Each structure stands twice: as C-alpha cells, then as structure tokens.
Amino acid sequence: xxxxxxxxxxxxxxxxxxxxxxxxxxxxxxxxxxxxxxxxxxxxxxxxxxxxxxxxxxxxxxxxxxxxxxxxxxxxxxxxxxxxxxxxxxxxxxxxxxxxxxxxxxxxxxxxxxxxxxxxxxxxxxxxxxxxxxxxxxxxxxxxxxxxxxxxxxxxxxxxxxxxxxxxxxxxxxxxxxxxxxxxxxxxxxxxx
Amino acid sequence: xxxxxxxxxxxxxxxxxxxxxxxxxxxxxxxxxxxxxxxxxxxxxxxxxxxxxxxxxxxxxxxxxxxxxxxxxxxxxxxxxxxxxxxxxxxxxxxxxxxxxxxxxxxxxxxxxxxxxxxxxxxxxxxxxxxxxxxxxxxxxxxxxxxxxxxxxxxxxxxxxxxxxxxxxxxxxxxxxxxxxxxxxxxxxxxxx
Numbered sequence: 001x002x003x004x005x006x007x008x009x010x011x012x013x014x015x016x017x018x019x020x021x022x023x024x025x026x027x028x029x030x031x032x033x034x035x036x037x038x039x040x041x042x043x044x045x046x047x048x049x050x051x052x053x054x055x056x057x058x059x060x061x062x063x064x065x066x067x068x069x070x071x072x073x074x075x076x077x078x079x080x081x082x083x084x085x086x087x088x089x090x091x092x093x094x095x096x097x098x099x100x101x102x103x104x105x106x107x108x109x110x111x112x113x114x115x116x117x118x119x120x121x122x123x124x125x126x127x128x129x130x131x132x133x134x135x136x137x138x139x140x141x142x143x144x145x146x147x148x149x150x151x152x153x154x155x156x157x158x159x160x161x162x163x164x165x166x167x168x169x170x171x172x173x174x175x176x177x178x179x180x181x182x183x184x185x186x187x188x189x190x191x192x193x
Numbered sequence: 194x195x196x197x198x199x200x201x202x203x204x205x206x207x208x209x210x211x212x213x214x215x216x217x218x219x220x221x222x223x224x225x226x227x228x229x230x231x232x233x234x235x236x237x238x239x240x241x242x243x244x245x246x247x248x249x250x251x252x253x254x255x256x257x258x259x260x261x262x263x264x265x266x267x268x269x270x271x272x273x274x275x276x277x278x279x280x281x282x283x284x285x286x287x288x289x290x291x292x293x294x295x296x297x298x299x300x301x302x303x304x305x306x307x308x309x310x311x312x313x314x315x316x317x318x319x320x321x322x323x324x325x326x327x328x329x330x331x332x333x334x335x336x337x338x339x340x341x342x343x344x345x346x347x348x349x350x351x352x353x354x355x356x357x358x359x360x361x362x363x364x365x366x367x368x369x370x371x372x373x374x375x376x377x378x379x380x381x382x383x384x385x386x
Contacts (some may be wrong), residue, residue: 071341072332086330118319125318126311132325137279139332140266146339147372148264179340 003032006055007079008107015130016123026124029117030107035100042084042098050108051083057166061096062176073171075101077162080138081131101169119151134135151180152188197224200272201300208323209316222310223300228293230304235277235291239368240284243301243380244276249298254289255369265369268294268362270355274324294362344373345381 007031016092018026030053035041042048044063052059059082059148061073076082084187088111109117118124145154155178159166166174175185201223201257202216211219223246226294228234235241245252248338252275254266266289269275280287302310311317338347348371359367369377 009317071337077378085326089326089330115380122315122318125315125322129318129322129325133278133282136329136332137282138327138331139336141279143332143336144264144266145338146336148258157334158377 003107004055004105006053006107008055009021010051011079012124012127016126016193018121018123022121025120026117028095029054029113029120030109033106033108035104035106037100037103039100039104040097041100042087042094042096044097045093046087047082048087048094049110051081051085051088051114052098052106052108054078054080054082055105055107057106058101059098059104060101060169060173061098061107063096070176075165075173075177077165077168101173146179151178152191154178155185155188196300197244197248197298199300201246201248205317205320209319210312211316211360215314217318218313219310222301222306222313226270226299226301228297228299230293230296232385233290234291234293235287235289236279237282237288237290238286241277241280241287244278244281244307245291245299245301246250246271247271247275248298249356251294252291252297252299253294253366254291256289263369265366268366268370269278270358270361285321294366339372343369343382344377348373348378348381369375 009018009026012018032055035057041050041052041059042061054076056160058077060075061082061084062070064070074082082098083107084094084096084098086092087096091111139141145157155174155190158174158178171185171189172182175182178185195316202211202219205211205219225248228250231340234243234245234252235254249271252269254275254277255263255267256266257263275291277287277289279285280289284304291341320370338350348367351367351371364378364382365375368375371378
C-alpha cells in the first residue's frame with residue numbers, strides 16, 4: 001500500500017534522535033490499515049489488539065452506559081494516537097468502542113510487537129515516556145476543567161486547541177466529549193456567534 | 194539522616210530488573226527531606242524544582258480559584274509520587290500548591306538530576322514510561338467517573354481503593370477531591386453507615 005506522508009517519525013524525532021536504521025525498524029513494525037467510515041475497530045469485551053497512529057481521518061472511543069447512552073472518551077485526528085490503553089497493555093477485555101468518523105488510514109502495532117520494538121530501539125521507551133507524561137498532564141487538566149470550570153469555558157478551550165475538530169466531528173459527539181447535552185452546546189455556540 | 198525502609202527500589206523492580214550498582218545510582222540521586230505537618234513545598238507562580246516520592250506521610254496538591262475556594266487535585270500517601278508535573282517538566286510557573294497533611298519524609302529529585310539519572314540508568318525510562326502510562330489510564334478513569342457516575346459511586350470506588358485515606362485526610366479534602374460539597378459527602382457517608 002502507498003502510505004501518504006505522515007508525521008510518525010518527525011514526531012518521535014521531536015523528543016529523541018533516531019538513526020536511519022532505527023527509523024527503518026520503527027516503520028517496519030507498524031502495519032498500515034485503511035478503514036472505511038463508521039468502521040468499529042474495537043468493541044467492549046474484545047481484547048484490544050492494537051494501538052493506532054492516525055495518518056489520515058478521525059477516530060473516537062466511547063462507551064454505552066446501562067441506559068443505552070453513548071459517552072465519548074476521546075476524539076483524535078491526524079498525527080494523534082488512539083487505543084483502549086488499559087485493554088491493550090493489560091490484555092483484559094476492552095470497555096470501549098473505537099470507531100472511525102471518516103474514512104481513515106492508521107498505522108497499527110500490537111502489544112507484543114511494540115515490546116519487541118522497545119528491545120530493538122530502546123530510545124522508544126524515552127519517546128513513549130514523554131508521550132505518556134504529556135498525556136497524563138493533559139488528562140489531569142481535562143479532569144480539572146471538567147470538575148471546576150463551566151461547559152462554556154471547556155468549549156472555548158477546545159475551539160482554541162483545535163478548531164478543525166468542530167468542522168469534522170458531529171455536534172452531538174462534541175457535547176458528549178464535553179460532558180454536556182447537545183442543547184447546552186447549541187446554546188453556547190449561539191451565544192458566541 | 195537515617196532513612197526508614199521504603200519501597201522506591203522494590204517498586205521500580207516490579208517493572209525493570211536493576212543491578213546493585215544501578216540501585217546505588219538511583220538511591221544516591223534522591224535527596225531525603227523531612228517535612229513538618231502543613232508545610233508548603235510549592236506555591237503557584239514558583240517553578241517546581243522537585244518531584245517527591247513519599248516515604249512516610251501524606252501530601253496534597255490543590256489550587257485556589259478566583260473566589261478563594263480550594264480545589265484538591267491529588268492526595269498521595271506512602272509509596273506514591275507527587276509533584277506539579279507540568280511545571281516540573283516544562284519549568285514554567287506552577288499552578289498548584291503542594292502541602293503536607295502530616296509530618297512527612299520524602300525523597301526528592303530535581304528535573305536536571307532526573308535527566309542525568311536517565312543517562313546513567315537508561316532502564317529508568319522504561320520504569321517511568323510504565324508509571325506514566327498507568328497514571329494516564331487512571332486519570333482517564335477518574336475523568337470518566339467524574340463525568341458519568343454519581344458522587345456516591347466515586348466515593349465507593351475511593352473507599353475500595355484506599356480505605357486508609359479516609360482515616361488520615363480531612364473529610365472536606367476528600368469532598369473537594371471528589372468534586373462535591375462536604376455536605377453531600379456527609380450525606381453519602383451517613384447513608385452507608
């Protein structure tokens with residue numbers, strides 16, 4: 001498959017210097033997969049086999065509560081990672097659905113292959129250490145703002161960070177991600193326009 | 194200073210095998226510090242110089258909003274880590290207070306010394322990669338439960354995870370950590386007893 005240009009290697013190089021042979025080893029460990037729109041790559045109860053680096057497209061992870069209501073956990077665009085990390089690393093059954101919102105191209109890697117890659121390119125431990133460190137700090141900030149700021153402030157932060165997401169992701173999903181009703185989001189958006 | 198027995202090395206060994214000389218290098222990079230009760234080790238606006246491994250005691254991180262209300266971010270006991278990670282890693286001004294809730298003994302390390310230690314003991318990248326990976330998953334779960342479960346369920350989860358925390362941390366702090374009022378927490382506790 002012809003893989004379009006992507007930023008996996010430049011993103012890793014932001015944090016660690018890679019030799020050409022290390023780049024080679026990393027790229028050959030990832031498998032490119034084309035996914036149609038609305039494709040489920042993971043369902044609750046399955047063991048998460050892969051994490052995904054998004055070359056093109058949008059994916060979301062969500063769960064459905066006992067009343068049948070969907071709650072969105074993550075929405076990720078190009079050059080982001082997505083996965084059910086708990087299931088992926090523990091190999092316990094997944095709690096989440098992961099689904100494409102557009103036709104997408106991802107680079108996938110399995111847990112076993114990633115462990116092998118750490119042995120082949122130990123610098124990758126550093127890259128993922130920094131990646132998880134940043135992800136952890138972001139998750140705490142999101143937690144912080146969920147607990148102690150208004151939905152309106154959270155929406156403004158989201159617009160500031162990534163205005164692209166608003167064009168490409170249905171409003172109901174954005175509302176769920178922000179933990180508010182679509183009606184509240186609609187009111188906030190009207191107020192601002 | 195006579196350092197009481199602690200689990201820093203055993204905790205690291207859970208994830209990576211260390212040679213005796215590596216243990217030595219790690220231990221010598223951390224500086225033991227005794228802190229009295231109610232001691233502030235960080236204030237908003239300061240650059241966070243250290244992260245702390247708690248040998249003995251309890252620490253919390255919190256911020257104060259524009260109305261003067263305290264919001265608790267983290268509460269950590271023995272064998273846990275605490276710090277304002279964003280400030281520590283970016284060397285930007287801190288947003289949080291970090292304070293002891295009991296007389297405590299911590300092992301502290303600076304950002305520069307930690308970077309040097311990664312070079313001396315590269316396996317530590319793996320340990321911290323796994324630590325941040327788990328911390329990230331936990332933060333997402335906490336976010337999840339904050340958005341989509343009741344305060345009562347969150348309280349029950351907290352009791353299940355760490356009943357010790359309830360004996361040692363004031364009820365008002367537990368309420369703040371759970372994002373509820375002390376009155377709501379009081380109602381929940383009465384219901385259960």
